[in-house]
Amino acid sequence: METTDAFVGLVCVDCGATFDPAAVTHRCPDCDGILDPQYDLDSVSLARDEVADRPFDSMWRYGELLPFPRERAVTMYEGATALVECPELADDLGVGRLLLKDEGRNPTGTFKDRGQTVAVTAAVEHGAEDVALASAGNAGQAAAAYAARAGLDAHVFLPSRAGFTQKAMVNVHGGDLTVVGGRIGDAGEAFQQAMEDNPDWYPVQTFVTPYRHDGKKTMLYETVEQLDWEVPDAVVYPTGGGVGLVGMHKGAKEFQELGLINELPGMYAAQSTGCAPIVDAFEAGAEVHEAVEHPDTICGGVEIPDPGASPLILEALRESDGGAVATDDDEILEAAVRVAQREGLEIGHTCAAAASGAFELAARGEFGEDDTVVILNTGTANKNADVLRSHLMSKGV
Ligand SMILES: *Cc1c(COP(=O)(O)O)cnc(C)c1O
Numbered sequence: 147m148e149t150t151d152a153f154v155g156l157v158c159v160d161c162g163a164t165f166d167p168a169a170v171t172h173r174c175p176d177c178d179g180i181l182d183p184q185y186d187l188d189s190v191s192l193a194r195d196e197v198a199d200r201p202f203d204s205m206w207r208y209g210e211l212l213p214f215p216r217e218r219a220v221t222m223y224e225g226a227t228a229l230v231e232c233p234e235l236a237d238d239l240g241v242g243r244l245l246l247k248d249e250g251r252n253p254t255g256t257f258k259d260r261g262q263t264v265a266v267t268a269a270v271e272h273g274a275e276d277v278a279l280a281s282a283g284n285a286g287q288a289a290a291a292y293a294a295r296a297g298l299d300a301h302v303f304l305p306s307r308a309g310f311t312q313k314a315m316v317n318v319h320g321g322d323l324t325v326v327g328g329r330i331g332d333a334g335e336a337f338q339q340a341m342e343d344n345p346d347w348y349p350v351q352t353f354v355t356p357y358r359h360d361g362k363k364t365m366l367y368e369t370v371e372q373l374d375w376e377v378p379d380a381v382v383y384p385t386g387g388g389v390g391l392v393g394m395h396k397g398a399k400e401f402q403e404l405g406l407i408n409e410l411p412g413m414y415a416a417q418s419t420g421c422a423p424i425v426d427a428f429e430a431g432a433e434v435h436e437a438v439e440h441p442d443t444i445c446g447g448v449e450i451p452d453p454g455a456s457p458l459i460l461e462a463l464r465e466s467d468g469g470a471v472a473t474d475d476d477e478i479l480e481a482a483v484r485v486a487q488r489e490g491l492e493i494g495h496t497c498a499a500a501a502s503g504a505f506e507l508a509a510r511g512e513f514g515e516d517d518t519v520v521i522l523n524t525g526t527a528n529k530n531a532d533v534l535r536s537h538l539m540s541k542g543v
Pocket residue numbers: 256258284285352384385386387388389390391447448494496497524525
């Protein structure tokens with residue numbers, strides 16, 4: 147297996163043991179903790195100009211800070227997404243700048259591609275022939291796409307309430323799709339069962355593979371570079387399993403250690419009140435979440451009632467002096483429409499939790515008038531345009 151020079155091993159976030167990535171593929175063999183790729187940053191010399199001189203063509207342009215060399219990557223030029231200025235909304239919110247990191251411009255229309263490009267590359271490096279996961283929809287579609295590109299089989303377990311586009315595209319990519327009645331937890335159980343029957347399948351599941359959050363840290367690298375190395379005061383992120391949030395916080399700490407930036411952006415988790423285990427835990431001052439018994443939100447991507455990485459998410463929020471906010475589904479859908487009408491940008495209904503959360507944080511006086519606020523648009527609106535259209539219909543439009 148070929149890895150990059152600075153990638154020194156997989157560290158368990160619970161027991162602290164380090165493992166050789168050639169030998170260990172998923173969770174900690176000692177304690178089942180989450181494994182985190184670690185880099186010897188002293189061995190990396192990366193100047194701002196040097197980074198800026200590279201073509202802005204893919205997240206793999208930060209190759210020395212990723213686990214595998216770019217020439218080995220299963221890639222479709224994911225990442226390198228636009229950071230779009232939103233002057234009208236900045237005025238509305240009373241902040242200096244509001245920008246939207248538009249992850250809808252990825253190969254399968256969401257930031258899940260950043261995780262799957264690295265996870266599927268790892269699967270190939272480990273000699274896997276089949277990848278498997280349960281997902282709310284977008285990660286399943288992304289896994290099917292990257293597996294197709296790598297010539298692997300993908301086994302994807304989606305809940306019946308996943309969107310039509312996500313289910314259809316798993317089929318179109320040639321994936322083996324299982325639609326499970328119920329919600330994400332039911333899909334997760336079916337996936338677990340199938341893994342027991344097929345021990346040779348290689349999971350590319352959230353925080354089961356060590357590589358998805360590591361790929362998603364590039365969203366932070368890009369954002370900072372696109373702001374000419376200014377660190378945003380706040381990054382508002384629609385939070386489900388927290389892969390992207392944990393990844394971005396990790397990316398900020400790496401850039402800080404490399405001397406490329408000298409502070410951390412405040413990370414804010416935005417959720418729906420229908421399923422807000424992270425917001426509840428943050429407000430209670432807890433170090434770990436309590437599972438939500440009856441999750442109920444139309445925002446499928448953030449309907450994660452039992453996020454196993456909550457200690458990492460909560461630590462990121464506190465360490466970065468950020469926060470957490472929940473708003474109602476109706477406000478969230480309204481926020482998507484508002485962004486589409488005020489700025490023209492198409493944000494998915496799940497991602498609108500971040501926009502809605504940013505509006506709420508501004509109303510609470512959380513931001514200063516000169517602040518730079520970044521909202522993550524984790525996926526494009528047109529994958530689930532029906533949800534936004536129904537919202538308009540419910541208002542008689
Ligand atoms: C998966 C997903 C999320 C939640 O992502 P996490 O990083 O797991 O918190 C948010 N928005 C969209 C569109 C998603 O597909």
